Amino acid sequence: MFGLNDMTRVPLDEYRTNLKTIIEKCRGVGARVVLCTPNSVITTDSRPVEKLEQYCDVVREVAAETNTALCDTYAAYQALREQDPLAWRLLMSDEIHPNHDGHKVIAEQIAKTITGRETSLAGVAPLRLAMPHTLAKLRAGESVKVLAMPPFDQSVGEELQQIARDASVDVVPWDVDGKTVPELEQDAKSQVRALKPDLVIIAVPRGAAAASREEFVRSFAWIMNWSLSFGRQEWDVLVVHPDVVEPAEGEHDDLVRQLVAAQDLTLIDRPQDSEADASTIFRDWLRHEWPALPEVNGAVEIPAQEWPRRPGPRTVRTLIHYPGGQLANVNVQTGLMLTLHNWGGTDCVGTADPKRLADELNVVAICVNYLQSGRQASIEDPEPYDFGYLQALDALRALHFVFGRLQQAERPFHAGRIYATGGSGGGNVSLMANKLAPSTFACIIDMCGMAKLTDDIAYDLPDGSPLNARWSRDPESPNYLATDVQEIRFIGNPSHLTVMDEHGSTSRIVIVHGVDDVMCLPDDKREMVANLQAAGLTVEPHWITPDDVDGTVFTTSGHSLGDRTAIVFQVAGKYLRPDSPDVIVRPGPTNFETQDVAVHYPTTNGEYVISYEQGYPIGEFRSRRNEPDSTASAQTDTLQP
Structure with a gap:
């Protein structure tokens, strides 16, 4: 063009x-x-x-x-x-x-x-978070500069300090008294980029005049344009609807909503039937600074824990698929189901088809671009492969996002029907998600996933799996694999299985693994299964031999197995279909709901603590002593909200 x-x-x-x-x-x-x-x-x-x-x-x-x-x-x-x-x-x-x-x-x-086909993007909302730059600086303990129109210049500092209590917030008032919309446009042009703030709050008063509708449209759009950094995003911009500050019917109310959405910015609007004051509305919005659920099948970006190897804000692309493709179809029997891509994959590659899962099982099917998705990040980049820990926390965040948003919308769904599946690396992440949230899932279907971070995979040793996770035995290396880091990534770790049992883990773990798999070795998976059985957890292994290869569902007894959508329906359909007499429904609250209960996994030099205080999980390694292993563990796996 x-x-x-x-x-x-x-x-x-x-x-x-x-x-x-x-x-x-x-x-x-x-x-x-x-x-x-x-x-x-x-x-x-x-x-x-x-x-x-x-x-x-x-x-x-x-x-x-x-x-x-x-x-x-x-x-x-x-x-x-x-x-x-x-x-x-x-x-x-x-x-x-x-x-x-x-x-x-x-x-x-x-x-x-x-x-050659018509398509509509009318319902596609902005994917990004509204305040990634500001939130990252607050959580890193850095000072934040805010340019705010009244009345938010009086309250924003205190509200941001609720996120980070020790944060230094410098608020610069944006004087709007008696100014027209074109005059505010000139203010934006002259002061925002010169100030280089971290956050701009635009709240054009109802009384700001414009000579015509065209002048209002042009100047309001340019207030937003001049408030943005030129080029890459260097700061955040929020727009507050006039109805928040001055509840009334205004001539340009709908225009403001259209203009802000069209500019790909976030609008803080007055909730329907709300009589709250502006400060309360802003405070409530700030506490829920996550995107909304799409009305139809679509993608959102949700906030994730920081990865210490690449500090800074991080988001996770989450693809959401509803029964029949629409949020409106979610009902009291609708469950939630993670379907997770393979090592090196993205979106919904290498796992069960989310559309079929959603339509045939009455679930909201969720694909997650967890940490190191894609070939570049998972195979070619220098950082070691995460191998399920932070990746599972990402998947659980995505699951909690859908769970929480449905609750907030007061849309009934079946919290007892929460499932997960994945192929290869996605199978590993599904198993790890079940480990880190032991009171959440009813059924897990692992298709040829890794059972643990073995030495041959970690260090690329001969005579084992050809997978290479790029870890190092050298304590001086940034890729050093500490004992604790390896222990948390063993799904069949006996002491950790005891913890899962203590937390009431009742999920049926369905294992589908080819006996001729040379990528994820069957002996490692057999060890995991034996340990699960010894711990009294419910595990159902399916060892695929050449005799099981039918050319349709199973095409090989090797790593790829076959049609991973058909496999899920064949081995676990009776557990997942809501009308099946064998459907598995987990009783009791999920980890997302028991927010005062953290999960503690002991390791050689400390423990991993998975906190659900915020509803979504936050993982942290807590060292008992200052030794190389524990220090490396903390550097690798201690993550901030």
């Missing part, structure tokens, strides 16, 4: 030649090409609409001449402009640049050109 910049300085003939050259070079390396016309614009001196249309015509002509697919974005924008001028205007961040909603329209058009 080229044209908006070219039209200001590149002649039409040269523009035509450049497009053809780009197509030729792309095709020369085997790439397929889609040409896109740019979005339509508001006429300015440098970019009059009539001139832009000439450049769009060139794109169409070159596409026809070179037999190149064409996505006519300009035509789509113009069709909307003619049908609903205000809706078109609200796609624009300024005279020429689309905002978040505008880019969704472009994405829809490109997807239609590529696939």
Whole structure:
């Protein structure tokens, strides 16, 4: 997509030649090409609409001449402009640049050109958290500078100190008294980027005037634009709806909601039927600074514990699949089910299909991009592979997010029907999630997952598994594998199984493992199963031999096993289907609900403590003595909320 910049300085003939050259070079390396016309614009001196249309015509002509697919974005924008001028205007961040909603329209058009199918992104909300930068600085004990419009300049410091009590919060008031919306736009332009704050709170008063609706739209959008850092995100921006401060019916109330959403920013709005004051609404919002559940199948980013190897804020992409694809279909019988990808995978790769799980089992199926998802992070990067500990905490955070959001929405679901499955590394993470939340799951289906962090995997030793987790035996190495770190990652650790039993673990653990698996060695899994049985926990092993290979469900007795969706239904369908006489339902509260009960796993030099005080899990290693092993453990696995 080229044209908006070219039209200001590149002649039409040269523009035509450049497009053809780009197509030729792309095709020369085997790439397929889609040409896109740019979005339509508001006429300015440098970019009059009539001139832009000439450049769009060139794109169409070159596409026809070179037999190149064409996505006519300009035509789509113009069709909307003619049908609903205000809706078109609200796609624009300024005279020429689309905002978040505008880019969704472009994405829809490109997807239609590529696939031939209509799609809608109307329900796709911003994925990111509202305040990652600010929260990270607070939790790291760093000072925070806030630029805030009234009345939040009076309360934000105290509210942020509730997150980190010793935090230093410097609040700079943004004077709005008697100013118009265009004047506030100029304030934003002159002061925000010069101040370089950590957080900006925009609360344009109801009384701020604008000469027309167009002036209001333009200036309000530019207040937000000038409040953002230029380029990468360097600080956070929140927008507060006027109804929060001055409850009333206002002329521009709906416009504000549309503008903020279109800008991909977070709006703090007055909850329905709420009579709370502005400070209370802000405080309640701050305590729930997590995204909302999508209304239809979709993805969200949720906050995760810090990984000490790469300090700073971290989020986890979570893909949520509802029965029938819609949140509205969740009912009193709907359970929750993690379905976790393999080592090196992302999203829902290498595990049971979440859509089938959701539709056929009446569960909300959840895929999680836990720590080190993807080939780069899990295989090619220098850090050692986590091997289930923080990865399981990530998965549990995602599970708690869905659990908690359904509760907050007062939408009934079945908290006794919580399950997990995964293939290979996802099987390992499923087993570890059950270990770290022993009072939560009704059934686990592990498909060829790792049982423990063995020496051959940890140190890439010969005559064992070819998996390489990149740990080191050298205490001076940043990748040093301390005793405690290895012990917590042994799912069949006898002392830890005793702890699970003491916490009332009743989950049925279904193990599906090929006898010829050369990646995750069967002997390690047999040891784990034997230990589970000795501890009195419920385990059901399925050892897949060549005789079990049917070419449909099981295609090999090796690591891949076969159709991992069909495997789940074959070996555990009777435990998971809500209408089955053998359905497994866990009685009693989950770990998410017994917030005063932490799980303590003893290790050689201390203990791992999994706290549920916040509802979601926070893992921490507590050392008993200052020895190399314990120090390394603390550095590796002691994590902040």
